[in-house]
Amino acid sequence: MDKTIVKAGNLVYRRTPVMNDNVMHYCPGCGHGTVHRLIAEVIEEMDIQSETIGIAPVGCSVLIYNYLEIDMQEAAHGRAPALATAAKRLMPEKYVFTYQGDGDLAAIGTAETIHAANRGEDISVFFINNGIYGMTGGQMAPTTLPGMVSSTSPYGRDIKMMGNPLKITELVARLPGAYFVTRQAVHTPSSVRKAKKAIRRAFENQTHKKGLSLVEIVSNCNSGWKMTPVEANKWMVDNMFPFYPPGDIKLNGKLVNKEKE
Amino acid sequence: MKGNEAIAEAAIRAGADAYFGYPITPQSEVLEYLMAEKPHERTGMVVLQAESEIAAINMVYGGAACGRKVFTSSSSPGISLKQEGLSYIAGAELPCLVVNVVRGGPGLGTIQPAQSDYFQATRGGGHGDYRVIVLAPYSVQEMADFVGMGFDLAFKYRNPAMILTDGALGQMMEKVLLKEQQPRMTEYPEWATTGKGTDREKNVITSLDLDSAGQEKFNRKIQDKYRQMKEEEVRFEVTECEDAEYLIVAYGTSARICQKSVQLARDKGIKAGLFRPVTLFPFPEKPLREMAEKVKGVLSVEMSAGQMVEDVLLAVNGRIKVGHYGRMGGILPTADEIVEALENKFAKK
Ligand SMILES: Cc1ncc(C[n+]2csc(CCOP(=O)(O)OP(=O)(O)O)c2C)c(N)n1
Numbered sequence: 001m002d003k004t005i006v007k008a009g010n011l012v013y014r015r016t017p018v019m020n021d022n023v024m025h026y027c028p029g030c031g032h033g034t035v036h037r038l039i040a041e042v043i044e045e046m047d048i049q050s051e052t053i054g055i056a057p058v059g060c061s062v063l064i065y066n067y068l069e070i071d072m073q074e075a076a077h078g079r080a081p082a083l084a085t086a087a088k089r090l091m092p093e094k095y096v097f098t099y100q101g102d103g104d105l106a107a108i109g110t111a112e113t114i115h116a117a118n119r120g121e122d123i124s125v126f127f128i129n130n131g132i133y134g135m136t137g138g139q140m141a142p143t144t145l146p147g148m149v150s151s152t153s154p155y156g157r158d159i160k161m162m163g164n165p166l167k168i169t170e171l172v173a174r175l176p177g178a179y180f181v182t183r184q185a186v187h188t189p190s191s192v193r194k195a196k197k198a199i200r201r202a203f204e205n206q207t208h209k210k211g212l213s214l215v216e217i218v219s220n221c222n223s224g225w226k227m228t229p230v231e232a233n234k235w236m237v238d239n240m241f242p243f244y245p246p247g248d249i250k251l252n253g254k255l256v257n258k259e260k261e
Numbered sequence: 262m263k264g265n266e267a268i269a270e271a272a273i274r275a276g277a278d279a280y281f282g283y284p285i286t287p288q289s290e291v292l293e294y295l296m297a298e299k300p301h302e303r304t305g306m307v308v309l310q311a312e313s314e315i316a317a318i319n320m321v322y323g324g325a326a327c328g329r330k331v332f333t334s335s336s337s338p339g340i341s342l343k344q345e346g347l348s349y350i351a352g353a354e355l356p357c358l359v360v361n362v363v364r365g366g367p368g369l370g371t372i373q374p375a376q377s378d379y380f381q382a383t384r385g386g387g388h389g390d391y392r393v394i395v396l397a398p399y400s401v402q403e404m405a406d407f408v409g410m411g412f413d414l415a416f417k418y419r420n421p422a423m424i425l426t427d428g429a430l431g432q433m434m435e436k437v438l439l440k441e442q443q444p445r446m447t448e449y450p451e452w453a454t455t456g457k458g459t460d461r462e463k464n465v466i467t468s469l470d471l472d473s474a475g476q477e478k479f480n481r482k483i484q485d486k487y488r489q490m491k492e493e494e495v496r497f498e499v500t501e502c503e504d505a506e507y508l509i510v511a512y513g514t515s516a517r518i519c520q521k522s523v524q525l526a527r528d529k530g531i532k533a534g535l536f537r538p539v540t541l542f543p544f545p546e547k548p549l550r551e552m553a554e555k556v557k558g559v560l561s562v563e564m565s566a567g568q569m570v571e572d573v574l575l576a577v578n579g580r581i582k583v584g585h586y587g588r589m590g591g592i593l594p595t596a597d598e599i600v601e602a603l604e605n606k607f608a609k610k
């Protein structure tokens with residue numbers, strides 16, 4: 001390739017140096033890779049690579065530390081907010097974030113999530129809600145929709161027997177320690193742009209020391225849902241969005257719409 | 262000073278960076294003392310009451326991953342909850358200090374002192390092939406002294422260290438000589454996650470290796486560390502052992518009581534001596550074997566159904582008769598009871 005083609009003026013895309021060339025293990029169409037990239041881009045744009053510590057979850061994104069060029073800690077399942085609490089309290093001048101799936105954050109790690117938020121830890125939480133346990137092969141998650149099929153709800157989630165899906169993001173938004181809570185998606189170019197803004201805001205909030213920021217990304221799991229990537233995105237819009245509507249839930253410490261659940 | 266308070270004060274003075282804990286009897290004084298003492302004003306140390314022991318040990322994990330001197334304390338039921346975190350911390354090769362002020366179990370058990378967590382402490386406790394360095398104080402002075410020693414060993418080996426004590430020592434008041442205040446660290450180990458500068462590769466703290474060959478290699482590496490501990494870190498104490506015909510082996514509170522038993526036995530003409538393991542992992546296997554070769558019998562005394570006695574048996578390896586005497590459920594054995602047990606097992610025959 002002629003290197004001269006790449007001039008500032010006609011450069012349309014470049015990989016951020018906060019990400020590396022490692023081939024990702026994600027299924028084609030999965031949202032994890034996109035969110036990784038957005039986080040990496042924000043870190044580059046804010047010039048905070050040397051000041052950022054990320055906490056990885058247990059789940060499909062357990063290996064996020066193989067792709068991001070930042071210092072990272074790999075937590076036990078659900079415990080990322082506890083690790084982040086310590087890292088931030090010991091190094092208050094650094095940027096600390098967790099990256100967690102819905103099983104990690106809203107089932108096994110519910111206590112750590114709620115209490116880190118309620119204490120108002122100055123951390124950013126990136127929460128990927130794909131309605132399923134991706135890594136272990138598509139079992140029911142706390143976020144699995146009523147009637148939704150998974151390997152442990154093979155006839156659809158029966159809420160009488162299996163309980164209700166948990167809107168943990170709305171729950172966190174009601175806690176006084178949560179400063180910014182939003183729900184986003186990454187299935188279209190415009191949603192990617194919006195999600196990136198939210199991620200940036202979550203990082204920037206750490207300088208205000210006003211409390212925890214949580215960005216939920218409603219995402220797909222085409223392998224777990226047994227759909228093609230295109231079908232999965234359509235299914236997400238038709239089924240996940242009515243239950244998990246994208247939009248800001250809490251801005252600058254204030255609930256956006258009190259009527260919202 | 263109470264044993265629990267001595268641990269807290271010694272930690273501040275050892276330059277600890279953070280403590281994360283959750284209340285449980287009989288060790289709540291550690292957290293209470295630290296909260297009252299405001300170490301953030303004295304040294305900048307962080308103290309936080311976590312929402313559970315699980316959160317507390319994972320805060321320790323996060324703090325240790327930043328290269329800091331961090332510790333937690335709890336008692337038996339809480340220590341059970343910490344086992345997941347301990348396994349991860351050992352698997353990620355991080356230093357930390359954990360204090361277990363043991364109470365009687367199983368389950369909620371009792372709030373009275375016991376030594377029934379010996380297996381859990383010395384065999385790793387959580388999942389996987391790992392060990393924790395275990396120190397067993399027998400006085401309030403040692404409660405304080407072992408804090409600094411625990412941190413030093415933890416950093417030397419990048420491995421969790423545990424002070425295994427019990428409710429009696431935790432609540433006991435004794436005079437204690439404390440060390441001068443040490444400064445907190447200002448430079449952190451090169452592996453710490455403190456932010457990736459341009460001058461180095463990124464640091465990743467993880468216990469995951471999906472490649473079996475890599476995982477086995479890692480296991481070999483940590484086993485080498487445990488072997489090195491066995492060679493370099495064994496600590497024990499002997500009293501009245503030169504001419505002893507019978508050896509009592511006991512640690513912690515039991516050892517304290519057995520000091521008296523040795524005197525009582527000698528008053529009766531039974532030549533008893535006390536062998537006190539100070540490190541429970543690594544267990545003083547070789548020295549105990551050598552001592553045992555010179556006596557007629559060994560009595561292991563514990564506040565448990567007989568846990569350390571298995572290590573005594575392994576050390577002695579069938580060469581000499583080994584007995585066990587224990588009380589459970591929070592009951593301390595009396596010095597007389599122990600002498601009687603010694604007589605019944607060996608001396609009368
Ligand atoms: C203590 C513990 N329990 C269970 C598991 C098995 N496990 C691994 S990942 C996972 C679920 C992850 O689901 P989620 O957090 O939704 O993330 P995803 O894989 O969908 O991105 C489970 C249950 C584990 N590793 N540790």
